[in-house]
Amino acid sequence: MTTDHDDDDRDDAPALPDRDVLDAWRVPAPAPELTDRVLAHVEAALPLGAVAVLPVASRRKGLPLVVVGVAMLAAAALVLGLAQSWRRPPAAEPASAAVTAPPPTLDPSVDDAPEPERAPTKADAPAAAEAPYDPVSPELVDVLLVPPVEDAARKGRKGRKASKAKPDDDAKKTATLRIGTARGQSWATVFIDGVRIGATPIMNAKVTPGRHTVRWEWADGTSATTVEIEVAAGETKTVKSPPPSASSATP
């Protein structure tokens, strides 16, 4: 649909070649299984039946029961939460006791120093590692794999907003992995250094520069492939799973 403002044929503009010339640049047909791969990728990330916004047709008929039910559950949870907070016994002593009780005296034998931090143990490992499959958003991937920029780089002068780290500085501290499966293979769940990232294709996984282990696990649960890659700071590297004939189950 062209409008009066679409002046492709203005005298001062280079002419757009004819359609038959443009069509000389042909596009190869996609793989026959691409539709299935697309749907598998989408369904892995967006479960069927997920409703975020009411479609127009439903608005005409009224609110669907599922939205009403969710709203009722949320209200009930809020009421219960408030009720529990009201019933909690007060931490402070009764007023009469507070007036008559002698003031606390400092006991030099008591150690006021904060409890020393203990080293993290396996029990402290995030539950996400054991949780059912849940695709990780690219933003969360950044948090998982990239160590935080030192606070000193972000502190500003007193009275001013903290200066932001320059994008170039951040880029030098990270690398980017783009991970997919070889042609002919179905989608797989990807792990980087043992951390579950999500379903292929992974378009923008931020990692620290250096050596990393990438693992693909396919839906049948019986096959997996692990490769080690090295990536430099600021580099973007594409990693594809080896062809099916080279894949081998890893212990």
Next chain:
Amino acid sequence: MTALAHAEAPAPPPSGARERELDADVLAAAQRGERWARRALVETYQGRVHALAFRMLAGAGRRDQAEDAEDLVQDAFLRVFGALPRFSPGGPARLSTWILGITARAVIDELRRRRPVAAVAVVPDELPGGERPDLRSEQRGVGRAIERAVASLSPEVRAAFVLRAYHDLDYGEIAQTLEIGVGTVKSRLWRARTALQQHLHHLHEEAEGRR
């Protein structure tokens, strides 16, 4: 990549002919997340999404341009379905325009992340049996010249050009999908057509020189 190994997509519809849009009730079902409707949506728009991604990846220096395009198709549709509940059928954009916009932005993001590498020479395809080699060769030469011209453009400029030349979006639609002004669209298209004209002129001179 050879012509024997990868069949070419069917010829695009003539200029001005709009490809079909998804029915409103199917769209509503897809917004509710129904599997059959999602498949219908993908089947309706996959060809256009793939063609846009493939052409925008022109000359990106990757051996596996076809595989990269398919990966981007998957990524684009993931973004589409993630945002689909917010799409309003009565809004200013057609569904196809909206989907192509998401795809173009996904490819632009990908191209920006990649380091610029030396463009790989476009390898001539083998000719299928029975083809007239002279006409086919000339047509392929033109195709490669267009591809090189597009490869010389920045991601943003090539997006505007491909949307205009191969998907028949008007200036307003391009401006909307790329989230830029109409003036910027005009300027980008001007640069793209200039590059294209230069490459085709160079091809013509080469052909004249060989005669």
